Amino acid sequence: MSADRHARTMLPIPDRPSPGLTTYDAKDPDTAYPPIEPLLPPEGAPNVLIVLLDDVGFGASSAFGGPCATPTAEKLAAGGLSFTRFHTTALCAPTRQALLTGRNHHSVGMGSITETATSAPGNSSLRPNTKAPLAMTLKLNGYSTAQFGKCHEVPVWQSSSIGPFDAWPSAGGGFETFYGFIGGENNQWDPALYEGTTPVEPPATPEEGYHLTEDLADHAITWIRTQKALMPNRPFFAYFAPGATHAPHHVPKEWADKYAGRFADGWDAQRERTFARQKELGIVPPNAELTARHDEIPAWDDMPDDIKPVLERQMEVYAGFLEHTDHHVGRVIDAIAELGVLDDTLIYYIIGDNGASAEGTLQGAFNEMANFNGMAALETTEFMRSKMDEFGSPSSYNHYAVGWAWAMDSPLQWTKQVASHWGGTRNGTIVHWPSGIEGKGVMCEQFAHCIDVAPTILEAAGLPEPTMVNGVQQSPMEGTSMLYALKDPEADERHDLQYFEMFGNRGIYYKGWSAVTKHRTPWVLLGDAVPAFDDDVWELYDGSVDWSQARDLSAEYPEKLHELQRLWLIEATKYNVLPLDDRTGERLNSDLAGRPTLIHGNSQLFFPGMGRLSESSVVNIKNKSFSVTAEVEVPDDGASGVIIAQGGRFGGWSLYAKDGRAVFVYNVLGIQSFSVEADAPIPSGTHQVRMEFAYDGGGLGKGGDVTLYYDGDQVGAGRVEATQAIIFSADETTDVGFNSGTTVSSDYNVATSRFRGKIQWVQIDLGADDNDHFIDPDERMRIAMARQ
Structure with missing residues (x-):
């Protein structure tokens, strides 16, 4: 392997022409210039594909013991490594900004979603220019870069078609190509799409068989094929982030019908079934315990009988939606294999950007906007039953019930938004790279976090973290490269300290122990009386013997709890988590939140x-x-x-x-x-x-x-x-x-x-x-x- 001649810590790499003889006449025999060489990464740098699904709980995918068939994930896991203790931030935009920068979500201004941004640095939704995104670093080192799907990292006052576009993927984000949508969710049948920064219409209608996930896969496949046809020596970085399986749960009927009758015994039984399968597959250790259902989550047997058929259909639709999504991820991976470059492609298949979503109310929703407007009462049992056959169709905007979200996070406590507990943050992740990893079909137990992905990719590509990007000095990445675990799946974990926080739900992990406190419940949007932060009740778990946070040890080890609480506060101070902010309605008001607005006056x-x-x-x-x-x-x-x-x-x-x-x-x-x-x-x-x-x-x-x-x-x-x-x-x-x-x-x-x-x-x-x-x-x- 030849030595890399570029000084890559300053990006763009400065042009440094070699001094030498300049002749008067180009025909002079002494006229000599080296040939122009396109910029490429170091020799051996792999192609990179990151697949990030949306709102998938740890216990949903069959690859991690769940009821939803994901054969693509299973196939990759058989040929790669499955990380069973990989973590996200508990919410979509924060996870995505952390993933793409290698920094904690508050460090890059994304303490929550863009719609609730405030003027506080940790919640501003503004990524500091001292923290350049991974795609920019790779592009400036010679990678081809493209993103397909969801981008929820654009500040709301910059999200119009007039920009500014600094935070858009194809401008300041470093992606040369972008095809997808801006925001938290989209109608899978009638999406609002952008190509670059230009609004475009879907190429077909739902009646003609259009579905967003399929469209995104088509574009990704075409781009990858084109890239390898025109630039076979240049590696690519493709980020495939479909809006699936975020609500609305939209999927062709035949995919949902495959699961007919599979969920008739309800979420409690499904959770136990998943847990048994997880133990059988070795996804959880033999001594792991199935955590108890909290009182705020109703038992299946306590649900009225006349709503149960609707609840069953909600889960059938969701399961079909996840299988449908995995199928189209498989199409992208098959296209890479057909090009003969699969062995040289580092694939991260991250099954969820947070825990399963419990934002669909206790009975689910035919139109989730009803709950967001405080009008869920309009969706009566009679109304829901009348719409059963339409769930998942273009006439629906549906979401499943809280109980299903809890079941899809088996065996863990809580769900999306609850950053305190693993149910909100633990997402099964598969890494596949035949030419770069050791072992196949291995379960990796090292603690990892989404901020670890960017430094892993840079190390795998032989690239340094840049100290300067576009003239701005960069702060160090905060994640830990996982390459050590890819090379030795039995190695001791290196990422042993990590804070968590979302809407006041907070926790800390340190060398196997975790201290956590749940502050608010995600599905209670209006009228929820939350305690003062200092009145929150903290719990303590020893991960060396308690994989799922089932046994609270706070009473037995009060000093250990206090030690971790202090450590959380130190980390929170370090990474702009403070001030804590559990406001809801006030943060939707831009004047009270302190963020700019595009529109002024009356x-x-x-x-x-x-x-x-x-x-x-x-x-x-x-x-x-x-x-x-x-x-x-x-x-x-x-x-x-x-x-x-x-x-x-x-x-x-x-x-x-x-x-x-x-x-x-x-x-x-x-x-x-x-x-x-x-x-x-x-x-x-x-x-x-x-x-x-x-x-x-x-x-x-x-x-x-x-x-x-x-x-x-x-x-x-x-x-x-x-x-x-x-x-x-x-x-x-x-x-x-x-x-x-x-x-x-x-x-x-x-x-x-x-x-x-x-x-x-x-x-x-x-x-x-x-x-x-x-x-x-x-x-x-x-x-x-x-x-x-």
Whole structure:
């Protein structure tokens, strides 16, 4: 192996031309220059594929003893190493930012998700430029880089299609190619996609067989094949992060039907069945114990009989969703094998970015937005039973019940968000690299964390951590390379100290011991009375004899507990965890949280063609009076189509023209719909169409009166009996002149939603008392200039 001639600690690697003779005439026989050589990593650097699934608990995948068939994971495990004590942060965006930087999540500003960012450094959602991402380091060392799937690391005020794009994968993130979505979750049937930073539409419809995971796999396969066809000597770094199996649990019916009847005996029985299988496979040691169910999680036998068929179907759909996801991961890996480079590809298959999600309420949800808006009561047992056959389909936005999440974390306590206990943070991980690891089918028991992945890849590639990237001095990575364990699966663990924290749930691991305290319950979103931090009850576990945190030793070893509590505080101080922040509603308010907003003031002006505007890109009309005014040009044969729409099938509102008449519809969670139609068509020519909503007040999510106007003259009135208080959607957007994604109203589809006529402008005003019901040009200009 030849010596690497590059000084790679400063990136980009400085150009250093060699001094020598410069001739006057290129034909001079003494003219000599070395050939141009493309930048490549050191000889022997492997291709790298990271697969990161979403919201998969430790006990879900068959590769780790669970009920959901994952043959791809099992095949990789048979030819590689399975890490049974690999950990995440307990939540998606923090895990992803930690994974891609090699630093703890608070160190890179991602103490929670981007939507709850504050001005505190550990929770700002801003990655410091002193902590360059792995993809940037690899790209600047000669790797080809690409990401496919979910990116939830973009600060909400930077997530619009106008940027800035510093935190987007294909700009500041270091990925040369990006195809996927920005945010926490997406509709698998009708996703809001980006190619680079450009919004794109899915290539097909659900009726034509479209599914997001399959689409992402198609793009990943095409990119890998192209990369190896055009640059076979250059290694690739591919990051495949599908939105699966995060809610909504969307999967073709035949995949869910494979599991029919498999979960009829409920989550308690399934948890015991999984635990027995885990012992049989050697995933957990013989002395491991199945942890008890907490009182906050209902027993299966205590659930009403009339809801149990719905609960069964929820789990069948989820199991099919995970198997479907693993199948498409397999397609990507098969493509690598067909190119003949599988042996030289370091694969991390991380089965979940946190524990299983318990955000679906105690009975699950047909539309998870109901719970997020404090309106879960609308989904009655009768309603849920009427929708059983639609779970997983394009008409659903479903999630499973808390009990299933708990079962999918067998044998551990708690779930996603609960960073204190292993149920929130332990995720089975498989490493496959035939030419670089020792042993096949081996269970590795070393403690590891997602911050260990980046330093492992750099060491495997023979690359140093950079001390300077783009002119900025870098802080050291905080993870521990796992290469020692890949070379010797029996080696003693080297990562022996790690803190955990999420929404006040916190814990620490140190040399086998763990001290933990659960502060809040993830599925209780409103009205939860949490204790003061100093009143939290800490538990103590000895991992050398208690693999699953089943036996609390805090009473027996109080001094050991105090030692670890102090150590947690030291680590928390070191990594920007403080101040602890367990606020909920306040953190959703940008003014109280102290983060910037894209939108300011009480008015917003839109123009035709604007679209794919996230909720954070649009003035918030919830729980207040507001008006929508549009100046339109109507052809002689009448208007049709959307003037402006926010949201989609599972919640939102739309002002549109139908049979020439203006219509306002408010869709509550896809369960209730309220429509008000004008008495007459919009006249041909240039006119103002206006909708005024007078909010009832007296609390959140109340109704209001709707009045429609043409040029200030009333043409219709009606009622909206209820509204959504918190959020319309995690992925649907606001569009002017059309309705992308799913549609708010069944009166039109995506194709027919385009406005026939011409829209000059649309303006939303909050709480404005405009007795003229008309906006003159000077007033519109004032609003426009006030926003500069």
